[in-house]
Amino acid sequence: MRIALATALALGLATGVAAQSQPSAAPAITAIKAGRLIADPRTGTGAPALILVEAGRIKAVLPADSPIPAGATLVDLSTATVLPGLIDSHVHLTGDPDDKFWQATIDTTEYQSLVGAKNALLTAKAGFTTVRDLGSARLSAFALRDAINKGFVPGPRILAAGNAISIIGGHGDVTGFRPEVVAALSEGNTCTGPVQCAERVREMSRRGADVIKITATGGVLSQQARGLGAHFTPEEMTSIVDTARSLGLKVAAHAHGDDGIRAASAAGVASIEHGTYLTPETAKVMKANGTWMVPTLAALTGLSERIGKGIYTPVVEAKARQALELWGKQVQASRAAGVKIAYGTDAGVFEHGRNAEELALLVEKGGMTPRAALVSATTGAAELLGLSDEIGTIAPGKSADIIAVNGDPLGDPRALLKMRFVMAAGRTIPLD
Ligand SMILES: [Zn+2]
Known part of the structure; x- marks a missing residue:
């Protein structure tokens, strides 16, 4: 028991040292291709866009033809309507x-x-x-x-x-x-x-x-x-x-x-x-x-x-x-x-x-x-x-609360009854 504990401590220490000596990896970026983006439901029209998510937050909302950053995880929602959670x-x-x-x-x-x-x-x-x-x-x-x-x-x-x-x-x-x-x-x-x-x-x-x-x-x-x-x-x-x-x-x-x-x-x-x-x-x-x-x-x-x-x-x-x-x-x-x-x-x-x-x-x-x-x-x-700065729209700096559906929720509220994609605070929610 004592040996196991000592080993674990040694391993933990070694891991810590190794992590410090390596250059820190670039934070993971998720790139979401939106066929129609309603970034702000008060005014949004559903134009195509590219959304970048990093560390649970929206990093950028870009024109649809912007380059996808190297190493980014791509979520292709180019046939869907994307909107805030x-x-x-x-x-x-x-x-x-x-x-x-x-x-x-x-x-x-x-x-x-x-x-x-x-x-x-x-x-x-x-x-x-x-x-x-x-x-x-x-x-x-x-x-x-x-x-x-x-x-x-x-x-x-x-x-x-x-x-x-x-x-x-x-x-x-x-x-x-x-x-x-x-x-x-x-x-x-x-x-x-x-x-x-x-x-x-x-x-x-x-x-x-x-x-x-x-x-x-x-x-x-x-x-x-x-x-x-x-x-x-x-x-x-x-x-x-x-x-x-x-x-x-x-x-x-x-x-x-x-x-x-x-x-x-x-x-x-x-x-x-x-x-x-x-x-x-x-x-x-x-x-x-x-x-x-x-x-x-x-x-x-x-x-x-x-x-x-x-x-x-x-x-x-x-x-x-x-x-x-x-x-x-x-x-x-x-x-x-x-x-x-x-x-x-x-x-x-x-x-x-x-x-x-x-x-x-x-x-x-x-x-x-x-x-x-x-x-x-x-x-x-x-x-x-009291969370207008954090949620409610898809905008840089806000929490990555992003959903996607087929159809047009601005024409048919029932389009929101079935989700195609859900991300809550940067975490993708399994839908099935
Ligand atoms: Zn109640």
């Missing part, structure tokens, strides 16, 4: 859609992180190279985020919220069990009053949150049956937003009811998630406050596929039927008022990997153009996430 501002990677509401009572955090690893790969394969994970149990999403960052498992860049902060008995609390079970399962994410709510924000920050998620109203899929109206007091929400801001964190507010949307926007949250019952008047308030809308229309695809099948409890079914009647209305109200829309799906409520289905929903139910829908999933979401 997509961004989903609202997912739940560590859960699956057909989990029963009590599933979290039997799954360990460790198991949920592994479920998340499975779903992270599915999400990346679907062309989504950045996601915001807006609610996971315990520390599962943080562990997943860190493992992806270190290259241990393939997946998208993750901004993770951890637990959503909720009122007692609210959408983010444990509900539907006997009190002693609730007490045992509670994850310390509820608060009452501005001081306690500030404490919760600081705790989530300490745990590793990149963003603060609050449940500003009731929710469709939780067992609480008190409707979808406002939950926190204005003072509590202002305290949450101010505390988050002091820590450099944005707040994403789950909100269905119009009163809760209005109160969250007034408190200064960065985004309203879902926004089901948004009225034209409140849309004007959002516009004035600069609040983003993340419509998550695809979540309702999930609801529509599961309703009436004994998957949801009666309490949940009643709320789901209400929400389905309004599918896409919040997008129309947001557009009419000039509210900015960032792409988000609520994947986890439906199967991970179907994230691109939201594009066609934004067009068909929300009245957006295919280009506007694509902008919401690239430069729009990048701006909401």
Whole structure:
């Protein structure tokens, strides 16, 4: 044993010396031939180009007939449309859609992180190279985020919220069990009053949150049956937003009811998630406050596929039927008022990997153009996430988040349902 250790140390030392004495090899370059490049979805027309990638970053975007650097790995996408990796501002990677509401009572955090690893790969394969994970149990999403960052498992860049902060008995609390079970399962994410709510924000920050998620109203899929109206007091929400801001964190507010949307926007949250019952008047308030809308229309695809099948409890079914009647209305109200829309799906409520289905929903139910829908999933979401310098367009210096599809996504949003190539932070994602 001692000999083996000594040998290993000697070998390691020898390797170190050898590496130092050799001239350092040129960093590997990947050259991507793009048949049609939409470098910036706000303006891109799909001209051919050559993209050079080095050390996980875009090194250059050149005319198509530029010489390919010697020794570069060539990726020939000359018959494809190449565009920036997509961004989903609202997912739940560590859960699956057909989990029963009590599933979290039997799954360990460790198991949920592994479920998340499975779903992270599915999400990346679907062309989504950045996601915001807006609610996971315990520390599962943080562990997943860190493992992806270190290259241990393939997946998208993750901004993770951890637990959503909720009122007692609210959408983010444990509900539907006997009190002693609730007490045992509670994850310390509820608060009452501005001081306690500030404490919760600081705790989530300490745990590793990149963003603060609050449940500003009731929710469709939780067992609480008190409707979808406002939950926190204005003072509590202002305290949450101010505390988050002091820590450099944005707040994403789950909100269905119009009163809760209005109160969250007034408190200064960065985004309203879902926004089901948004009225034209409140849309004007959002516009004035600069609040983003993340419509998550695809979540309702999930609801529509599961309703009436004994998957949801009666309490949940009643709320789901209400929400389905309004599918896409919040997008129309947001557009009419000039509210900015960032792409988000609520994947986890439906199967991970179907994230691109939201594009066609934004067009068909929300009245957006295919280009506007694509902008919401690239430069729009990048701006909401505070990552405009890093992602959202294909430009020198940015992270090498690059996807390719057949067809023209500016004409047909369904062209993005099947990827031909995905690179996340310079790593090529295996597609089969
Ligand atoms: Zn959600």
